[in-house]
Amino acid sequence: MSLRTRLSLILILSTGLIWVSAMVWINSSTRAQVQTVLDARLEESANMLGSLIREGGVTFTEPFVLEDTSAGGDDPNRLLYCQVWSLRGELVGASAGAPNDKLAQTPGLVTSIIDGEPWRVFTAVNSELGLRIMVGDRITVRDSLVSDVMRGLVWPALVVIPALTLLIWVVLGRGLSPLAKLESALRARGPDDLSPLPAARDPREIRPIRRALNQMFEKLDHVRRTERDFTAFAAHELKTPLAGMRMQAQIARRAPDEASRNRALEAIETSVDRSDRMVRQLLDLTFIDYEAADPDPLVPSALLDEAAANADLQAQAAKVTVLTVTHSLPMVHIPKVLIQSALRNLVENAIQHSPGGGTVTLSARHEGEWIVFSVRDEGLGIDPAHRDRVTERFWRGPGTMSQGSGLGLSIVAAAVQRMSGRLTFGSSQEGQEVRIHVPLSPD
Incomplete structure (x- = not known):
């Protein structure tokens, strides 16, 4: 996997993780705020209905259906439903579409299950009027409001993330172009070219790499020169005693007397000793340089x-x-x-x-x-x-x-x-x- 691909994946995954975390936080925050606002609306609506009843705006001569003008008919997605019960437990009135069962059994804000569906209900007890005024809404409606908000965030993300992915890929390509140029320069070099890389206006992060490569080239060049000199010197030093041994062997073969022959043999022995010591020293150097x-x-x-x-x-x-x-x-x-x-x-x-x-x-x-x-x-x-x-x-x-x-x-x-x-x-x-x-x- 290339560095560009790896960085792109890291950035895209990091951005996606941040986006998902933000959506989770927004979902939680929005749900809490919707809950607070709608709970306050339930309480306000119950108190307002009580005021209308006390001022004579609503009278109860017989059980009736109290119309809610916030939505028409029996639309199940309407926001608010209300019931008015006497303190004796008799249904006095209810808004259109309200459930037949009592919305809540206790005063204040409660969550009730009516016909298998969760409701949020506020009950106001008016002792002066002898009434319990209940206003509630379906929790599914609240969830729908939050879902609408989240959908408003998801759809832009589906457009932004692909565009962001493309932008990251292009920007990383331009940002990593100095590395690509350095790679091209190294590929173009021959195996014997150990000259320093030419100076360039590299980013700060690339300069240490160029310096390290130049130092490595310098060391390799030094090692190569040393090995070349070593080989040349060793060949020269070994050639000298070998030539001497050959000459002394010819002298010994043609020696006119025993004394001359012995001197030639002693010279050969000296050359052999010198060659033997040099070979041992060369082996020592090889071991010291390359063996652990x-x-x-x-x-x-x-x-x-x-x-x-x-x-x-x-x-x-x-x-x-x-x-x-x-x-x-x-x-x-x-x-x-x-x-x-x-x-x-x-x-x-x-x-x-x-x-x-x-x-x-x-x-x-x-x-x-x-x-x-x-x-x-x-x-x-x-x-x-x-x-x-x-x-x-x-x-x-x-x-x-x-x-x-x-x-x-x-x-x-x-x-x-x-x-x-x-x-x-x-x-x-x-x-x-x-x-x-x-x-x-x-x-």
């Missing part, structure tokens, strides 16, 4: 010991010592795969940038609502001028001598962001310290 991870209850010291153990072979090859400094710390609730990936890449980076014989120290401490993991090396450190760029993917600082791919710290930054943590860098005067702040609770 639930928090796990983890012991910080166990995470540090595991990271040190996993880096043991790399540390031995680089002649670097990896130490862990552990304390009694509360458990932390974070996704295990994310913190493992972050710590592994930090430790590998630290070993790669440490001099031979250096030490990489892993530690953790409790600071308020945070657990702070720290990895410190004894290398040259990160130039403060480049700290804003070290977490960019495939970025390596100028003059870097290591064989890294430029993915390590970008993986750490992405994982820390997914854990709602912070990544900070310490002083580089005596080596480089990188800290990961993660919250104790997943909230």
Whole structure:
């Protein structure tokens, strides 16, 4: 169902409900007012007839029929009928068409049932004349008056409601035309067109939609550029060690002696290790970017010991010592795969940038609502001028001598962001310290 149809139905149903409620209220109010007015007329007519009798305008020498000039003959729809009874219970006179039965048994205003039909009757007792004067009318006549009033409201409604429905449909169509134009503009765009929507004089309610769409296009464009650059960089970085392995394999095949062959094989092993690490890092990035991870209850010291153990072979090859400094710390609730990936890449980076014989120290401490993991090396450190760029993917600082791919710290930054943590860098005067702040609770 379209928005236009839904709004039209809501407005039409609301208008119809208001109209019906108004008619119910008018019917009730009109019925009460008619009842009050006609009851007053009954009382006034009874008192007037009593005055005429007292002044001699009407005499009773024998029973007679008192004519009511408000309507002629015995018309059953005439408004008023009267009876005059003596206090002894004798019928003295009655208007034409009045019932034979007594209209009421008690004085004042009462509702009587005569011949199975409800009547409204007023009885005036005149002790001076010795008479009971009764004036009444049929309740069906009163209902007919109210029905005439209601019919006067229903017939205009039958004309107004269809006209109102058409008017609502047309007005909503014009009011929603900016949305229709926006839809047309989006349909006309190609799948590769992520440029912002052109500015337009939209209503105030449409502007947030246009702004949100432009922000989404901007983010999608950024993601697309990032993925394109990522693919290009990854292909380039993988191509380099593969080309090196091919060349070293040819050298090993043609080596004139065992020493040359061993050097070529060592170079191949180095290229394989570099390619293996890059593939693992690419897999880490893919998981961090696109996979969901639930928090796990983890012991910080166990995470540090595991990271040190996993880096043991790399540390031995680089002649670097990896130490862990552990304390009694509360458990932390974070996704295990994310913190493992972050710590592994930090430790590998630290070993790669440490001099031979250096030490990489892993530690953790409790600071308020945070657990702070720290990895410190004894290398040259990160130039403060480049700290804003070290977490960019495939970025390596100028003059870097290591064989890294430029993915390590970008993986750490992405994982820390997914854990709602912070990544900070310490002083580089005596080596480089990188800290990961993660919250104790997943909230």
